[in-house]
Amino acid sequence: MNTSLRWLRASVLTITAALVxxxxxxxxxxxxxxxxxxxxxxxxxxxxxxxxxxxxxPVTIAATNGDVTVVGxxxxxxxxxxxxxxxxxxxxxxxxxIAVDDQSNHPPEAPVTDLAAxxxxxxAILEFEPDLVFTSFDPGDLVSGLxxxxxxxxxxxxxxxxxxxxxxIEQVGAVTGNLAGSAEVVATMQxxxxxxxxxxxxxxxxxxxxxxxxxxxxxxxxxxxEIYGLLGLTSIxxxxxGAEFGxxxxxxxxxxxxxxxxxxxxxxxxxxVTADSVAExxxxxxxxxxxxxxxxxxxxxxxxxxxxxIVEFLxxxxxxxxxxxxxS
Amino acid sequence: xxxxxxxTRAAGTADAxxxxxxxxxxxxxxxxxxxxxxxxxxxxxxGAASLPARGVLAELLGAVPGVSVDSGLSERQAAxxxxxxxxRVVLGALVGVALSVSGAAYQGVFRNPLADxxxxxxxxxAGLGATLAIVAGLGGDPLAVPLSAFLGALGAVAITYAxxxxxxxxxxxxxxxxxxxxxSFFTALQTFVQQRNxxxxxxxxxxxxGRLGTAGWGEVALVLPYVVVTATAIVLHRRHLDVLAVxxxxxxxxxxxxxxIRLVVIAAATLATAAAVSVSGLIGFVGIIVPHTVRLVxxxxxxxxxxxxxxxxxxxxxxxxxxARTVVSPAELPIGVVTSFFGAPFFMLVLxxxxxxxx
Numbered sequence: 001m002n003t004s005l006r007w008l009r010a011s012v013l014t015i016t017a018a019l020v021x022x023x024x025x026x027x028x029x030x031x032x033x034x035x036x037x038x039x040x041x042x043x044x045x046x047x048x049x050x051x052x053x054x055x056x057x058p059v060t061i062a063a064t065n066g067d068v069t070v071v072g073x074x075x076x077x078x079x080x081x082x083x084x085x086x087x088x089x090x091x092x093x094x095x096x097x098i099a100v101d102d103q104s105n106h107p108p109e110a111p112v113t114d115l116a117a118x119x120x121x122x123x124a125i126l127e128f129e130p131d132l133v134f135t136s137f138d139p140g141d142l143v144s145g146l147x148x149x150x151x152x153x154x155x156x157x158x159x160x161x162x163x164x165x166x167x168x169i170e171q172v173g174a175v176t177g178n179l180a181g182s183a184e185v186v187a188t189m190q191x192x193x194x195x196x197x198x199x200x201x202x203x204x205x206x207x208x209x210x211x212x213x214x215x216x217x218x219x220x221x222x223x224x225x226e227i228y229g230l231l232g233l234t235s236i237x238x239x240x241x242g243a244e245f246g247x248x249x250x251x252x253x254x255x256x257x258x259x260x261x262x263x264x265x266x267x268x269x270x271x272x273v274t275a276d277s278v279a280e281x282x283x284x285x286x287x288x289x290x291x292x293x294x295x296x297x298x299x300x301x302x303x304x305x306x307x308x309x310i311v312e313f314l315x316x317x318x319x320x321x322x323x324x325x326x327x328s
Numbered sequence: 329x330x331x332x333x334x335x336t337r338a339a340g341t342a343d344a345x346x347x348x349x350x351x352x353x354x355x356x357x358x359x360x361x362x363x364x365x366x367x368x369x370x371x372x373x374x375g376a377a378s379l380p381a382r383g384v385l386a387e388l389l390g391a392v393p394g395v396s397v398d399s400g401l402s403e404r405q406a407a408x409x410x411x412x413x414x415x416r417v418v419l420g421a422l423v424g425v426a427l428s429v430s431g432a433a434y435q436g437v438f439r440n441p442l443a444d445x446x447x448x449x450x451x452x453x454a455g456l457g458a459t460l461a462i463v464a465g466l467g468g469d470p471l472a473v474p475l476s477a478f479l480g481a482l483g484a485v486a487i488t489y490a491x492x493x494x495x496x497x498x499x500x501x502x503x504x505x506x507x508x509x510x511x512s513f514f515t516a517l518q519t520f521v522q523q524r525n526x527x528x529x530x531x532x533x534x535x536x537x538g539r540l541g542t543a544g545w546g547e548v549a550l551v552l553p554y555v556v557v558t559a560t561a562i563v564l565h566r567r568h569l570d571v572l573a574v575x576x577x578x579x580x581x582x583x584x585x586x587x588x589i590r591l592v593v594i595a596a597a598t599l600a601t602a603a604a605v606s607v608s609g610l611i612g613f614v615g616i617i618v619p620h621t622v623r624l625v626x627x628x629x630x631x632x633x634x635x636x637x638x639x640x641x642x643x644x645x646x647x648x649x650x651x652a653r654t655v656v657s658p659a660e661l662p663i664g665v666v667t668s669f670f671g672a673p674f675f676m677l678v679l680x681x682x683x684x685x686x687x
Contacts, residue, residue, distance in 0.1 A: 103526075103527060116523075116526065117526065118523075118526035118529060119523050119526060212530055212531055212534070213531070213542065214531070214534045214539060214541060214542060215541060215542070215660070216530075239658065240657075240658040240659045248656075248659040249541075249659050249660045250376075250658060250659060250660070251375070251376035251377075251541065251653055251657065251658050251659070251660050252412050252416075252541055252542065253375050253376050253377040253408045253412045253413055254376035254377055254657075254658035256377065256404065256407065256408050256412060257376070257377035257378070257404070257405075257408060259404065270527065270528060270530075270531065271531055272465055272466075272469070281542075281544070282411040282412055282415065282543075282544030282545065282546075283407045283408055283410075283411035283412040283544075285407070286403060286404045286407040286408075
């Protein structure tokens with residue numbers, strides 16, 4: 001009731017605020033930016049260089065859902081993202097993973113459950129008593145629900161660039177205490193990609209990358225487009241993306257008129273599209289790619305995930321490019 | 329001001345037309361046919377691929393037996409015209425005919441201005457059928473999805489009709505309510521199957537939004553017989569529907585078997601709708617907008633509404649698909665979005681201009 005108590009409370013608040021702010025400022029320093037800066041991710045545990053490889057907690061990363069702090073080495077990881085699952089197992093965090101969603105079909109040793117990736121149920125996830133959850137998107141109340149239950153959740157959505165993918169892999173390494181593993185995976189990916197790109201003469205050619213059988217495609221500015229770009233290929237969808245969304249639905253006749261050098265089918269699993277069924281589409285017999293056998297069937301899963309297997313995708317494309325001899 | 333006067337004049341002529349419009353006048357039919365021809369020509373001449381208009385017209389002319397014209401189109405351009413653009417325009421017209429004539433038929437049979445081709449559960453049934461086929465991994469088969477959607481639509485309507493009849497009564501309200509129940513049940517099933525198989529979500533969604541984008545002559549051949557037979561059957565019942573519109577008592581007094589006529593018309597309209605949705609997915613609002621626009625402008629007699637709905641329904645959907653193909657060209661919009669986005673304001677304008685009761 002008196003002024004001294006009020007003063008005390010005010011000063012305590014001020015000090016607390018200062019501490020909190022300081023702590024925040026301190027922790028934002030080593031934050032890795034998942035969007036574009038791959039190098040920043042490796043700097044995460046600034047505190048100790050050697051210990052860092054074993055993991056130094058707490059670790060704060062800049063995920064899609066903002067800064068996420070992991071306080072200790074996670075032992076019960078649930079992954080609701082097929083890409084995160086592949087990354088976790090590739091960097092050696094596999095034994096910390098106790099459950100993955102129904103879409104995570106790689107690697108085979110991943111503990112697949114019936115957890116739904118697209119329509120996640122918070123209670124079903126909590127049944128596994130996770131200490132860390134990975135997901136690629138939040139349909140609305142997933143993250144808030146899990147955080148309310150005290151479970152740290154990392155949203156890693158599809159990166160826009162290869163560097164973004166590397167950054168994500170390194171972030172996963174940092175929060176799970178597998179920095180060495182993640183650094184090795186990234187280094188291997190980088191050197192493999194460099195080797196593949198170096199082997200193949202870049203082709204000045206175009207491609208149509210089919211996402212599904214209603215002609216959704218990708219532009220050169222997307223993650224997938226960047227990979228084709230490494231080999232000199234340009235998407236025919238570039239002119240079609242007024243919204244700059246990156247994934248326009250093309251018109252049948254536009255594809256036939258554009259006559260891409262290559263047709264890449266990323267819908268062989270989802271929609272049972274094959275090189276043969278493409279050749280039978282109305283008007284598609286006129287495509288040079290169909291006539292000269294440059295319709296390439298891809299594995300939907302490999303192409304739609306941004307894990308280490310993206311190198312396999314690049315190799316398939318590179319093989320097709322290597323066989324291509326421009327007419328002129 | 330100028331607009332107001334022309335509106336008033338239009339309404340005036342429409343009123344005058346209505347007084348005499350128990351018969352289809354040659355002028356009205358001629359005008360509607362002209363609109364259809366113009367729509368088809370516009371549809372054939374525009375598209376994502378830039379085909380020269382002169383070349384397209386010459387190519388079309390050259391197809392007339394006995395005429396030989398050098399169109400100057402390359403082999404690829406000719407393929408785009410003949411194998412992609414033309415079948416799409418024709419299919420759009422057929423689907424438009426089917427949806428608008430069956431919408432008009434349902435409105436007549438049930439004496440309900442809100443009746444549309446999906447009233448008795450055809451859309452929900454077709455949706456379930458298509459989803460099941462897609463989930464079963466048959467999405468790549470050009471016949472499986474249409475067939476499954478077709479059977480789903482027929483199945484749903486058959487259940488609706490059976491339930492409506494068994495509850496009894498001659499009231500059309502019972503059947504409509506049964507349709508609402510069956511539709512929500514099938515929609516629930518469809519959503520359940522779709523959610524359990526979320527990896528095929530996008531393909532299912534694309535089907536639900538409606539599409540003509542992957543059409544070829546195969547789809548045209550699939551629906552053509554159904555559309556021709558059912559549209560003819562419905563138009564042949566135009567006088568009966570006029571009598572039914574007055575009341576079932578009157579129909580009986582004139583010696584008509586209202587039940588049987590209703591069954592035949594419902595069956596025809598359902599077949600037409602099922603054939604249409606099987607190849608195009610769910611395209612909304614066509615079955616409402618076209619018949620009512622005809623009613624408002626040319627008169628409410630089914631002798632006018634049915635033939636004009638056939639012709640203008642085809643024209644409407646060809647134009648809607650034209651917009652779907654060109655607004656964001658060379659990307660595409662779902663045609664179901666276009667029919668409602670452009671159709672709804674247009675229809676409100678017609679409603680406002682005519683200031684006439686629709687029932």
